[in-house]
Amino acid sequence: MNPFVKIRRELHQIPELGFQEFKTQAYLLSYIESLPQERMTIKKWETGLFVKIHGLHPEKTIGYRTDIDGLPIVEETNLSFSSTHEAQMHACGHDFHMSITLGILTYFVEQPINDDLLFIFQPAEEGPGGAEPMLKSEMMREWKPDIIFALHIAPEYPVGTISLKEGLLFANTSELFIDLKGKGGHAAYPHQTNDMIIAACNLVNQLQTIISRNVNPLDSAVITIGKITGGTVQNIIAERARLEGTIRTLTSDSMTKVKQRIKALVNGIETGFECEAKIDFGAMYYQVYNDEKLARDFIEFVRNETKYEVIECREAMTGEDFGYMLAEIPGFMFWLGVDSLYGLHHAKLNPNEDAISVAIDIITSYITIIGNN
Template sequence: MTVLYNTDDFIKIRRDLHLIPEPGFQEVKTQAYILNYLKGLSADFMEVKTWKTGVLVRFQGTAPEKTIGYRTDMDGLPMVEETGLAFASQHEGMMHACGHDLHMSIALGVLTYFSTNQPKDNLLFVFQPAEEGPGGAQPMLESEEFRGWMPDRMIGLHIAPEWPAGTIATKPGLLFANTSELFINLKGKSGHAAFPHQANDMVVAASHMVTQLHTIVSRNVSPLDSAVVTVGKISGGTKQNIIAENARLEGTIRTLSIESMNEVKARIEGITRGIEESFNCETSIDYGANYCQVFNDEQLTEDFIAFVNGLDYVEFQRCDKAMTGEDFGYFLESIPGFMFWLGVGSEYGLHHSKLNPSEEAIGKAIHLLIDYLKREAL
């Protein structure tokens, strides 16, 4: 395999970025790190813009007929890291537990190559904030900065802990599901634990609600369809001997179609009205960020698959669709393109406090993308 870059440089970048995970639209240190790195590249055909905490990098082609966009996400997750790594997060309660540190280091590796190898067609590298929430893709897509450099196709990757390091997996058509956040607040009446009949206990109401929410998929969604309703967090009350006046449920909804998403939400709203009546309480629902499905362009994806199958340094697997959520889908609504999985061979999965991706995948992904973009843009 021809050496096109120094892999160790981008492993170091990955580790540097792993130290500083930040919430969506607060990626200030991350943006500064990327901008500082870009200052070290001396290409007179390279332009850089910022949008909020994101970064756009454009390489002007020598005889451009199209613009190819490549997107990476930037933000971390609000969780305590338990990897024990020497380069573990320095930001308390934040972790790069979804691989965005790898995503960024790979993007920097690819654009570094093209900073000394001017493409024929334009290339646009998109460092997008807030993928984990509240959602950066849609507002970035609509921004003046992005629209001024609108690409003709978009590409993105996401790490996959379950695949061996360097494995490439994707499929034409539907790859990731429609997703929606879910926040439900309940308000009752507090009181002394010794006099429950004088209060409206929202811990009990929330418990009933969780049980009913988890009947939606099994009893309201067709067995031939797919949907997920998960409540990942419950909070309520203030002290063990005070009946809880307030409770809050936080969760997520995943469906393979917009129609199913609307049906699931309608059922959630019906259950909530029933809880209000049953427990004499007030409720409110917030669906937070909604992400559309990731739908890969059929022809571009099949062409990419054929290309990957012709390489001797990565393995290809045709995967099935997943209930994963990704706001990259907003780019693909407007721009033809595709997303693919990059295997990283970790014992622990995405959003796990011990996720430890194999750094071997970084070099393989950089090489793959350089080779693919050389074919497409040189």
């Protein structure tokens, strides 16, 4: 078995949520410390890691980032190496991302290049967000790379393909939490209450008008309310309700406008239903914007220097906090085809492990070229 497939399977069994990746960090450290240490410096950051591989004649630092956390999902793959952590799963492929990164790191420990390499093992990508605070850390200030890149698995593409585009790749995203508080009471006396179930239902419908009436039709935005909670039992009118959702836009200006409209509509609900409301926009992820020249050069490299296929994709409404790093450091992210019947964040996601060696091959070849020039 490919050793990095074995690593992937072992990591798949121990998924952990954001900033709780203690076993994961320990596993990564154990493997990295088993490698020759002469040209390596390792620093912990929260539950993540910075690993620097010192080059032979460095003129720049090349950064590579992987995310390491899992999701609060009950796994349904029935794999022999399924998650051993209750109601937690690597359902977004971060086990793949980590094993690929360890493969790349191992290669350059054994086959040094001129430039320095910085491997960033980032916690909490799924939330509450580790990229932004990691970017602001003292270690990043000391070791800040000159360029940086990363990948994300793509279940819809076949193994042996990658996909990316110049410019905008992933959307701006923001969490959304709205709490409503009115006056509860007996189901037989609705006129003596302020029913927050009714208020919540009205608000959900109103929120959808933001997309159809306040966002430029040539732009793109999404508001999804994924969860509503409220009430206690069937014969009591609900005093409280909570809406939980997400906002996604292709421009930061649209995100600002959407949030302004949400605030206005919630103010209207407060007046119309004589209730109190609180809005929390939670974690926000900045758009992933690929540096045009670096992305184009990478596309040409894969087409001309490897046996793999490149598909130029469209932008997606997915979110990724790697966007914070790309806002300060030139770089790019690309999709890696893994050919799974089930998509990201699905309990049955089962990527094809052959994609691990594909990614290691592409990235080590690419870094060798740019790191020796």
